[in-house]
Amino acid sequence: MEGMSDRVRAATGHAVALDGVSKVYGKGRRAVAALRDVTVGLPRGRFTAVMGPSGSGKSTFLHCAAGLDRVSSGKVRLGATDLTRMDEKRLTILRRERIGFVFQAFNLVPSLTVRDNVTLPLRLAGARIDRERVREILARVGLEGRAGHRPGELSGGQQQRVAIARALVADPEVLFGDEPTGALDTMTAREVLTLLRRTVDELGQTVVMVTHDPVAASYADAVLFLADGRIVDTLAAPTAGQVADRMTKLGAWA
Numbered sequence: 606m607e608g609m610s611d612r613v614r615a616a617t618g619h620a621v622a623l624d625g626v627s628k629v630y631g632k633g634r635r636a637v638a639a640l641r642d643v644t645v646g647l648p649r650g651r652f653t654a655v656m657g658p659s660g661s662g663k664s665t666f667l668h669c670a671a672g673l674d675r676v677s678s679g680k681v682r683l684g685a686t687d688l689t690r691m692d693e694k695r696l697t698i699l700r701r702e703r704i705g706f707v708f709q710a711f712n713l714v715p716s717l718t719v720r721d722n723v724t725l726p727l728r729l730a731g732a733r734i735d736r737e738r739v740r741e742i743l744a745r746v747g748l749e750g751r752a753g754h755r756p757g758e759l760s761g762g763q764q765q766r767v768a769i770a771r772a773l774v775a776d777p778e779v780l781f782g783d784e785p786t787g788a789l790d791t792m793t794a795r796e797v798l799t800l801l802r803r804t805v806d807e808l809g810q811t812v813v814m815v816t817h818d819p820v821a822a823s824y825a826d827a828v829l830f831l832a833d834g835r836i837v838d839t840l841a842a843p844t845a846g847q848v849a850d851r852m853t854k855l856g857a858w859a
């Protein structure tokens with residue numbers, strides 16, 4: 606019965622929900638509150654961007670939401686699963702099976718081919734590798750014909766697309782991106798953002814992305830604005846101009 610209600614919940618609502626989440630780094634006089642009582646739901650099948658001035662808590666938010674970092678208080682739920690009650694071992698398995706992560710620095714294994722980089726999470730999990738699915742994912746990210754190449758033989762944009770394929774291969778409930786276009790030139794960044802947008806529109810993927818770039822944020826369905834560890838604003842159907850205005854009001858470019 607519990608499985609049934611999980612599935613009903615899974616069909617709608619929030620892929621990830623934070624409830625009264627605070628995160629404090631360090632102790633005593635050196636303590637830094639990176640998140641302060643954050644309550645928010647990240648809608649399933651949507652693309653959410655997270656913005657805010659430097660040091661506002663964006664990376665901390667992403668890491669807490671993805672189970673990469675522990676919260677100090679409050680709850681984080683992935684679907685119906687409370688991450689804050691899990692031990693390290695179960696969290697590691699959960700991240701591997703249910704979460705995808707894309708970083709600014711791609712984080713590919715240089716000695717492995719594109720195909721082996723993409724299938725690495727499956728092999729680590731001891732899961733069966735469906736060759737047809739791997740082919741399909743490589744085609745989706747525009748890297749058919751590159752499966753045998755190594756990362757060093759690819760452009761930055763292509764390497765990030767390998768990282769996206771690797772993040773998608775286990776069919777994660779949420780794909781998190783921490784400045785995924787931060788190391789790319791404008792044109793290449795657009796290609797990567799278009800790819801992320803298509804995974805939402807065509808696959809129903811949930812995507813949550815931290816960015817500094819108002820144009821990147823404009824690819825999302827909604828933007829959350831953080832300042833000093835709190836969510837201070839949201840914007841639906843954002844344009845780059847609107848996002849830049851809000852960031853200016855937050856003093857982000859000062």
Ligand SMILES: Nc1ncnc2c1ncn2[C@@H]1O[C@H](COP(=O)(O)OP(=O)(O)OP(=O)(O)O)[C@@H](O)[C@H]1O
Pocket residue numbers: 630631637638639657658659660661662663664665666
């Ligand atoms: N490991 C840590 N130890 C101590 N303080 C930390 C740690 N990580 C982050 N902080 C502090 O927490 C606050 C939020 O940091 P966070 O990296 O989440 O911000 P951000 O919005 O992602 O910043 P940026 O845009 O500059 O990357 C900052 O004041 C930062 O100095």
